[in-house]
Amino acid sequence: MSMIWLGLRNLARSRLRLFVVLGLLSVAFYLALTMTAIGNSMSARTEALQGSVNNTLQLRARGSMSHINMVRNDDLIPEGALEQVRSTPHVAKVEPYLLAMTPTAGMGFAMIIGVEAGDTKRLESHGEAGLPRLIAGRDLTAADDGDSVAIIGQGYAEFLGISADELGSATVTLDLRRGHPMIYPMDRPARTLKVVGIYASGYTFGDVQLFMPLSTMREIYGVPEQLSWLYVAADSAENVPAVAAALREKLGNQVGIIAPTNVANFQTRVSGSVQQLTVTGSVLAYALVLIVVFFLMLLLVRERRREIGTLKALGVPAGSIVVSLLTEAIAFTLIGALLGAGAFALTGAGVMEGLLTHGATPWLPARYQDAFASSLSLTAGLAPMTLATVIGAALLVALAGSLYSAYQTLRLSPLEAIRHE
Known part of the structure; x- marks a missing residue:
């Protein structure tokens, strides 16, 4: 027991050494935990994308958008x-959507989508792979049915100047009488909607969209039944x-049935790219x-x-000497790990987003670069097993390093060890 106490007491034999060693250890652990958490977030996103597509079919009017x-x-x-x-x-679930377009100066147009509360907010032209994440405000609820409320993408919010x-209190007005080379005007009154939430999708065009209750959109655009x-x-x-054949x-011939494939492109070109970077970063961090x-x-050990x-x-x-040395090594490693884990819990989410924004994003296809990092649910949390x-692993290496150096030192005679500089 006295040698264990000696090992613990040696932690503070030099304040400078204590701060330097714990600083290096905590930074190393912090980086390792950060890369692991990014990898976990990407894996979770990929699994969610696969889960939303593998058993899903999309129906549209045949030959029409x-x-x-x-x-x-x-x-x-x-x-x-x-x-x-x-x-x-x-058929386990059916999610109906109603889509329209509205002109926007400088941006061409924004997508207007009516959905039922609780349904997936899929993104036009990339619908099955969007999975937008609410980043401010609230989502649409069943209580909003028929109300003039909406959530909008962060790109659309920036265009409208809404923070x-x-x-x-912020609003957006839909003027159905305005036209565009791709949009024909409709002789229907304008409608002002209160913006209650902002989302991010990881897809630039996907962030220039507006979601409102399906019943509200039916009323605005005069479409009582069709979808x-x-x-x-x-x-x-x-x-x-079997479901496709039955449908x-x-x-x-009224309806075209599409098996979504965009998710494969998303996973390969975006999630795959980031996961490769994450794996490389994790290997380097560990x-x-x-x-x-x-x-x-x-x-x-050599210092002693x-x-x-x-x-x-x-x-x-x-x-007994080895016990003292191993106690010091284990204590340093555990304290460094706890400091790194604590710092990661406090600041990890922001650092992860920064790493993705400035490290991984430049490697992604251009249409994902603006919105990808903010679309991820990055949390500074790790499974206890991880x-x-x-x-x-760090403790095993600490023991190996200490034992190796202790073996080299203990081979020396007392006089050789004392005279060593």
């Missing part, structure tokens, strides 16, 4: 199709072909942890050679 006011693409899914789809065997502080899209989720991926039989721990332990020589001369057994694995 199915936008209410889009030139030559305004054919909609006919009335009654929604109930026919819902009654199809192996998070203005949510609840633009239906997203149909089968009860399992294996039943998707073709029921709906005939290598840094192990190298720092190993060589710090070597230096700490005179003390070790004195203890040997006094007849202290080699095993944290235990990192600390356990």
Whole structure:
């Protein structure tokens, strides 16, 4: 027990050494935990994307983009199709969408989408891979049904000059009489909507969109029954072909059935790119942890050679000396790990977003660069098993470094150890 106490007491034998060693260890752990958390966030996003697509079909009016006011693409899914789809065997969920476009000076146009509360806010032209994340305000709820409220993408918010502080009082006005080369005007009154939330999607065009309650959009655009899209989720991926065949039989040539494929492109070109960078960064970060721990332990033991020589001369057994050295190594490693983990819990989310914005984003396709980092749900949290694995590996290396250096020192005679400089 006295040798364990000696090892612990040696932690503070030099304040400068204490601060330097713990600083190096905590920084190394911090970097390792940061890269691990980024990798976990990317894996979770990829799994969510796959889960939203693998068992899903998209229905549109055949040969049309199915936008209410889009030139030559305004054919909609006919009335009654929604109930026919819902009654199809192996259909687990149906999400109806109504889409329109509104001109925006300088940006061309923004997408206007009506959805039911709780349904996925899919993104036009990249719908199945959007999974936008609310970054300010609140989401649409069932209580908003029929109300003039909306949530908008961060790109649209910037264009309109709406900040998070203005949510609840900020508004956007839809003027249906305005036209555009791709949009024909409609003889319907303008409607002002209160903006209650802002989202980020990770997709530049996806952030120039507005979501409102489906019933509100039906009223504004005068579309009481028809729909633009239906997203149909089968009860399992294996039943998707059977659901598609049944829908073709029921709906005939009125509706085109599309198996979403954009998610593969998203995963390969965005998630894949970031995950490759993350894996490389994680390997380097863990290598840094192990190298720092190993060589710090070597230096700490070598620094105590005179003390070790004195203890040997006094007849202290080699095993007791090793216990003292290992106690110091374990204590340094654990304290450094806890400091790194604490700093990560306090500042990790912001650092991760900064690393993605300035490190990974330039490697992504241009259309993802502006919005990708803010679209991720980055949290400074790690599974206990992950944290235990990192600390356990560092402890093993600390023990290895200490034992190696202790073995080299204990081989010396007491006089050689004392005289060593």
